[in-house]
Amino acid sequence: MMNNKIKKIIKKKNKSKIVCLTAYSKNIAEIVDNHADIVLVGDSLGSVLYNYNTTRKVNLKMMLEHTKSVRMGVKKSLLVIDMPYNTYRNKSEALKNSKLAIKETKCDAVKVEGGVRVRHIVRHLVKNKIPVMGHIGITPQTIKGKFKSVGKTEKERKKLFKDAKALEDSGAFGIVLECTYSDISKKISKLLKIPTIGIGASVHCDGQVLVTDDILGLTDAKIKFVKKYVNIKKIINLAVSKFKSEVKSKKYPTKKYSY
Ligand code: KIV
Numbered sequence: 001m002m003n004n005k006i007k008k009i010i011k012k013k014n015k016s017k018i019v020c021l022t023a024y025s026k027n028i029a030e031i032v033d034n035h036a037d038i039v040l041v042g043d044s045l046g047s048v049l050y051n052y053n054t055t056r057k058v059n060l061k062m063m064l065e066h067t068k069s070v071r072m073g074v075k076k077s078l079l080v081i082d083m084p085y086n087t088y089r090n091k092s093e094a095l096k097n098s099k100l101a102i103k104e105t106k107c108d109a110v111k112v113e114g115g116v117r118v119r120h121i122v123r124h125l126v127k128n129k130i131p132v133m134g135h136i137g138i139t140p141q142t143i144k145g146k147f148k149s150v151g152k153t154e155k156e157r158k159k160l161f162k163d164a165k166a167l168e169d170s171g172a173f174g175i176v177l178e179c180t181y182s183d184i185s186k187k188i189s190k191l192l193k194i195p196t197i198g199i200g201a202s203v204h205c206d207g208q209v210l211v212t213d214d215i216l217g218l219t220d221a222k223i224k225f226v227k228k229y230v231n232i233k234k235i236i237n238l239a240v241s242k243f244k245s246e247v248k249s250k251k252y253p254t255k256k257y258s259y
């Protein structure tokens with residue numbers, strides 16, 4: 001049986017764009033929840049918060065703790081947890097870890113990377129009532145070498161179509177398309193009944209996802225598809241420096257802030 005939030009998201013296809021953003025903790029999640037359809041606790045937290053050079057270093061325990069915090073801030077959006085590397089290598093491992101993730105964090109769904117390669121795993125999870133989001137194109141857990149766009153060669157294009165179809169046929173309710181060429185994103189989005197959520201994959205996707213820390217200007221990401229909507233570092237810097245100068249000059253705390 002499909003959760004109502006997921007049904008609503010699927011219904012948005014061809015009607016209204018789906019908004020997805022990441023959150024790693026309660027305070028940001030509370031704000032994002034007011035605007036997003038999907039809040040994703042992405043394993044991008046490995047590079048964003050822990051400076052890891054690969055998401056492969058992120059483990060399940062870290063994902064569970066961050067998702068528990070995010071859960072406290074998410075009231076209306078669909079909450080999705082990224083299953084980290086080496087937690088879904090076979091059907092039983094995937095089911096055991098996904099069940100644990102849902103039980104411990106009360107999230108609504110899991111996300112796994114891969115297409116044809118993980119189709120049997122997606123099918124097994126869905127059969128066991130675990131809603132699954134797919135992720136193809138650039139898949140950071142398995143990428144070798146530099147990040148680049150996907151879909152340039154005929155071989156890559158064919159693989160993307162096969163991967164997308166395999167995920168839909170296995171029961172995934174949506175698919176993240178990362179860094180796929182515009183025309184490919186358009187064709188895949190037309191081909192599938194389930195929504196595509198793009199990241200660097202053009203306006204032709206059914207929705208868009210970005211890392212919240214990137215759009216806030218909390219990271220120094222210099223990636224073509226990242227748009228910085230505010231320079232929050234500047235604002236934080238101003239507040240912290242005002243606090244410092246008031247402490248030094250004994251302007252803070254005044255009587256108002258004292259017992
Ligand atoms: O880890 C992540 O945050 C992601 C999204 C950016 C799609 O997978």
